[in-house]
Amino acid sequence: MITFILNNKTIKTPENSGMTLLDFVRYQQRLTGTKIGCREGDCGACTVLVGTLNTKGILEYQSITSCISPLGNAHGKHIVTVEGTNLNDKLTTAQEAMKSNYATQCGFCTPGFVVALTGFALSNSENNYSTALDAISGNIxxxxxxxxxxxxxxxxVEKLENKNTNSINWLIENEFIPQYFETIPQRLKAIEIKDLNQPKGKYISGGTDLYVQQADNLTNNSVHLIAEKDYLKGITIENDICTIGTNTTVSDLWNHSELNNYFPNLKKHLKLVSSEQIRNMASLGGNFVNASPIGDMTIFFLALNSDITITDKDEKERTIALKNFYQDYKTYDLKDGELLKNISFKLPNKSTFFNFEKVCKRTHLDIASVNSAIHILVENEMISEAHIAIGGVAAIPKYLHETSKFLTGKSLTSETILEANDILQNEIAPISDVRGTSDYKRLLARQLFFAHFTEVFPKQFTLKDFIQHA
Incomplete structure (x- = not known):
């Protein structure tokens, strides 16, 4: 029995775990303020909040798109729709802000914006304008x-300037959320949450890839939900090795202070990966096994020369290099009953440089035409180690074996980089599709490869150094 709190109401339902949360909210509970838009997680009209008790018993809220979220993932949590943000006889702060700034016209998208802004107020993120815009980045x-x-x-943001640490009470007093929110932590703790015990069907974590591709099939059949499996969670750093559970989301990386110290541009890079709602849902493991040739996080971790640990039903484990995982289009080294458990990589040091680049039709919230990442170790102007990955130019997420090998041991000069580009062009085999012609993708691959060096070594190289000789 799936059990959770929906707004101020405790829900116990025998519905199939694979049903989307959106359909349950609208058709079973008749909470139609949550709209149906794209059903692909792109428009934000279906945005709801998910409150989860952390290990310290503190309730944390995140926004998600309910159209591609399985109902079973709501088990043991607090789900908030726009109706659940309402006050008895007045507008909430977010609602009033939309009204007073004439920020609504037809009104279809308005509930999603209100929920996302309410989620921003509830979050522990920085109370600044840039972060607020990130919070509504997935709402169209x-x-x-x-x-x-x-x-x-x-x-x-202005109303949040005096927000204190006891944020729930402060937000209630300042009319961001209704009074019942203060009762939710204890009510969730009082619910006897048992594992759903659904070991059959397709493995699903966040569902952001699978529900776009096969929502009807998942809604009507058994699914094996793994998003709450503790052995697939967590980020640990030990002996200069970072190990990340495959249930980790992009937002978990974004919010991890120690990782941000190792990768100063991490948030800048991750901002190129979808919207905040999707970053809150999508798991790294799901991105890897979707095996998209343009999977952003796959390219990211290929360049880090990562290893993945795979586990089976008997808890037997094996470890392989991520660059050896992909075999052909949507084909990879994973047997029936196996799961990706974690991914690990060596952390950068002062001589190591990392960069991620992406080109798509829109700057943000779009699938890449071509994306690329580089991880390079430079000592005394010599490249002692290089790992380059690129997406959108082959049938698989492409680790550039020959280009990486060529760069290793070479001096860091424009001549070396130009020669490496020739090897890169021979390693890739882009095809023409809706995201660009093969010639265009070759050009993008070249430009992104050059951009890595101009971005990482801005005092040494400019794009002009490469283009005039390429």
Whole structure:
């Protein structure tokens, strides 16, 4: 029996775990403020909040797109729709901000924006304008125009300036959320949450790839939910090795302070990966086994020369290099009953440089035409180690074996980089599709390869150094 709190109501339902949370909210509970838009997690009209008790018993809220989230993942949590944010006789702070800045027209997208801004207020993120815009980055408006919505976000930020550490009570007193929110932690603790024990069906963690591809099939059949499996969670750093459980989300990486110290541009890179709602849901393991040739996080971790640990039903484990995992289009080294358990890589030091680049039709919230990452170790102007990955130019997420090998042991000069580009062009085999012609993708591959060096070594190289000779 799936058990959770929906707004101020405790829910116990025998519905199939694979049913989408959106359909349950709208059709079973008749909470139609949560809208159906794209059903692919792109428009944000279906945004809801998910409150989860952490290991310290503190309730943490995140926004997600309910159209691609399995109902079973709500088990033991607090789900908040726009109706659940309402006050009895007045508008909430987020609602008032949308109204007073004329940030709504047809109103279809408005509930999603209100929920996302409420989630921003509930979060532990920095209370600044940039972070507020990140919070609504996954919400699309087709008729109002974004400036008025941005002004509404700015008004919310101003109201949050005096937010204190006891945030739930403060948010209630300042009319961000209704009174019942203060009862939720104890009510969740009082619910006897048992494992759903559904070991049959397709493995699903966040569901952000699978529900876009096969929602109807998953809704009507058994699924094996693994998002709450503790042995697939966590980020540990020990002896200069970082090990990340495959249930880890992009937001978990974003919020990990120690990783941000090792990768100063981590948030800049991760901002190129979808919207905040999707970053809150999507698991690394799901990204790897979706095996998309343009999977952002796959390319990211290929360049880190990562290893993946695979476990089976009998808890037998094996470890292989991620660069050896992919065999052909959507084909990889994973047997029936096996799961990706974790991914590990050597952390960078002062001589190591990492960069991630991505080109798509929109700057953010889009699938890459071509993406690329580099991890390079330079000592005394010599490249002692190089790992380069690139997506969108082959049938698999491509680790550039020959290009990486060529760079290793070479001096860091424009001539070396130009020669390496020739090898790169021979290693890739892009095809023409909706994201660009093969010639265009070759050009992007070249430009992103050069961009790595101009970004990482800005005092040494400019794009002009390469283009005039390429």
């Amino acid at each position: 408006c087709r008729c109002t125009g974004y400036k008025s919505i941005e002004k509404a976000a700015h008004q919310v």
